[in-house]
Amino acid sequence: METEDQTLVQDCLTENLDPAPIKDEYAPVIFSQETVSHIVSIDMMSGQQDLENILRARATGKGVLTSPFKLLKSNHLGVVLTFAVYNKDLPPDAIPEQRTEATVGYLGASYDVPSLVEKLLHQLASKQTIVVNVYDTTNASAPISMYGTDITDTGLLHVSSLDFGDPLRKHEMHCRFKQKPPLPWMAINASVGVLVITLLVGHIFHAAICRIAKVENDCREMMELKARAEAADVAKSQFLATVSHEIRTPMNGVLGMLKMLMDTDLDAIQRDYAETAHASGKDLISLINEVLDQAKIESGRLELEDVPFDLRNLLDSILSLSSDKSNDKGIESAVYVSDRVPEVVVGDPGRFRQIITNLVGNSIKFTQDKGHIFVSVHLVDEMKGTSDVGDKVLQQGLNLVQDMSSKTYNTLSGFPVVDRWRSWENFKMLNGKDAKDDPEKIRLLVTVEDTGVGIRLDAQDQIFTPFVQADSSTSRHYGGTGIGLSISKHLVELMHGEIGFASEPGVGSTFSFTGAFGKGEVSSLDSKWKQYDPVVSEFQGLGALIIDNRSIRAEVTKYHLRRLGISVDITSSLESACTYVSSIFTTSAFAHLAMILIDKDVWNQETVLQLRSLLEQHRKNCKLNVSTNLPKIFLLGTSMSPVERSKLKTSGFVDNVLMKPLRLSVLIACFQEALGRTKGKVRGKKMSTLGSLLREKRILVVDDNKVNRRVAEGALKKYGAIVTCVERGHDALNKLKPPHTFDACFMDLQMPEMDGFEATRQIRSAESEVNEKLASGEVSIEMYGNVSHWHIPILAMTADVIQATYEKCLKCGMDDYVSKPFEEEQLYLAVARFFESGL
């Protein structure tokens, strides 16, 4: 057993050691390890620390540790652990004296803390240098540093306790990094990276969710808006329907009134005007219905009808509808249909009308105060192929010629127009590019030509675009919304046709369109179209002379007359007309000449009188019967005031004035009147019916006034009645005492002596007397002319038709009253009651 002991802290050089002083006890080192061989023979009790240690060790029998002190040789700080060696086993509860007694030696070990630490930690140190501080912390408030440099606070500190085996002493080891640990870039980066990634992912999710939410929102909004738009559309349709209904109601009132007007007394021309107004009103109502159809067009659900209709009548009515506006502006309008176009075609007349009305309406709108609007219809075949065009209008239309002397052109009004062939030069149908040429179909080419302001070149591309007008000021100046042409285009396309135009600003515009129609039979026409059939033939074979300096215009007039079966000659001036007339005096042509139509442009009062006298002279020369009718002279005019018209009529220069645009119905009415086919006023059915009611009836007229009697008698005789007149009530009594042969009695109310009331009362009482007798069988029926019940209809004649009088009349037995002087309608109504029942 070796004991090791270390000496004091301060100076421990072995050579410098003094021999130990004399003491009671010594503890010299006898044995030692090689490494600490320098402490051999040093008295361990010489150091204070060691002494305490030894004493404590021997007292407690346990290992004891010194506080840190500098070791001898190395001068490192260290601690010594000392054990006491006993010579016998001591019981655990042995007192210190016993222990001291038993001590034979000591065992000691020194811990060189630095080398211990360095050797131990060598393995533990990481790349960073670890700073280790070892403390003796037996005294907690004053730790003794055993190893380690000054503390550099680098943050992380690990404290571990060291147990050298002495419970009395506490030791701690503080480990810390010498340098601050560098920022753990990897970790930081990684975590930042992860964070960023997480953030990004989170952001993506967030964004996605937001987007979804937004899209959903948008979708909801859109649904809402869509619902609103649909509601607006529905509202628009409802509005249209309501407004149209609102318009329809007063329109129906207008139409009703017109119908009532037509039931009154009108002459032929007035009747025609009323009928035209009525037809226009009906057209307006159908136009309103068409407005409601626009919705169909816009939604593409439009379908065309397939009915037979008369093209010429349709065009007449279209032009007459717009004639007011064009006449007011001083624009001449005319329609011409080629002979080759059949009478009846099958298609949709309403839509056809719509297109032409739109084009004509535009022409009127954009033509100011001069010139013309000319609608012409030809077969497409007339244009194609053959170079020689048979139709005169077409000929002239294709060749615009200017008359140098009068600076006018060979057009309807003399004003220049654009070349019409330019409006159809791009049509496939006409260029023969149209492959399928269905022979069953009739292909028509309709042209609307005007001398208006024209369309600006830069606006020409857009005119078929809906809601776009030539320029922004158009709507302001001319009105309109700009849909008409686009609808027309759509309709034309539905008819398998094409639409095009040519226009030059300052000259005018010409629109053309084609369409395919089916062939139709005359008999298949709806009654609405067949108005003129029976009448037409009555002018058949008559001849007419047209005097007009514009040849196209003359052709138009000729076209209308030919429709009535009248054969026509044309001259261009009054003088040549006179020559012509003289030349045909001896021919049958003159006999057939029923009318001469003179256009206002060539009208010259003196020359017309000349013509008239020429005709009359001829009649006298031929010693013809006075009643042989001379040809009637008509003036054709465009815009004339009614005053002017009636002046001309009453002046006797002309038999009538015909307003353009010419319409078949007007022509027929005028010709009928002029040629004496009907008697003056067209009374309607009333006159004939009154006559049939009163014919051969025996009527008694009672009036004290001679004039009244005579007038009443004359009026009743007109209807074929047999009239007897008496002056006094008494005479009436006598006449009407049964039996008599009178069928009715007209009684004046105010008469001297016995007035109408009294007379009637007495007549009635006489009648009832007789009736009673007959009923009771007192007298035989043969005595009273086989009439079993006597009641003669007595009608009061009075100028005074108040309710009181009427009631009084009824009270005394009268049946009715009529006003004085007679009014036909009232008379008819009153008389019809009695005679219709076959009294």
Next chain:
Amino acid sequence: MDVVNQLQRQFIDYSASLHREGFLDDQFTQLQKLQDDNSPDFVVEVASLFFEDCEKLINNMARALEQQQGVDFKQVDASVHQLKGSSSSIGAMRVKDVCIAFRSFCEAQNREGCLRCLQQVTHEYSLLKNKLQTLFRLQQQILAAGGSIPVVE
């Protein structure tokens, strides 16, 4: 032939002026229409009856109104009523209008007013008589010249 036309034109113009000035109204036109081959002088006949009647009634009224010891307005009224009736039968519009005014004066028993009206009636009657006579003369002239009397609308 020219003469006939001229006369006819004159007739038309004169007729129109009578209508325009209110001497005749539509009823007269109706009477003219009643005239036909069966009764070729219908209008002249009725007119003559009217003139007779007028004169008689005017005399009655004058006499009645002259009565110093109280005018019998009832009688006057009866005569006026008659006159009104016959003038409306023939279409003598101005005469009829005066009669209407006359009647109200009778009802009011206004002698002065009645006398004034009587004067007016007489005046209108004589005017109308002259006018109609001119018209009828024209008609005869036309017929004599071989023309037909134009129907005025």
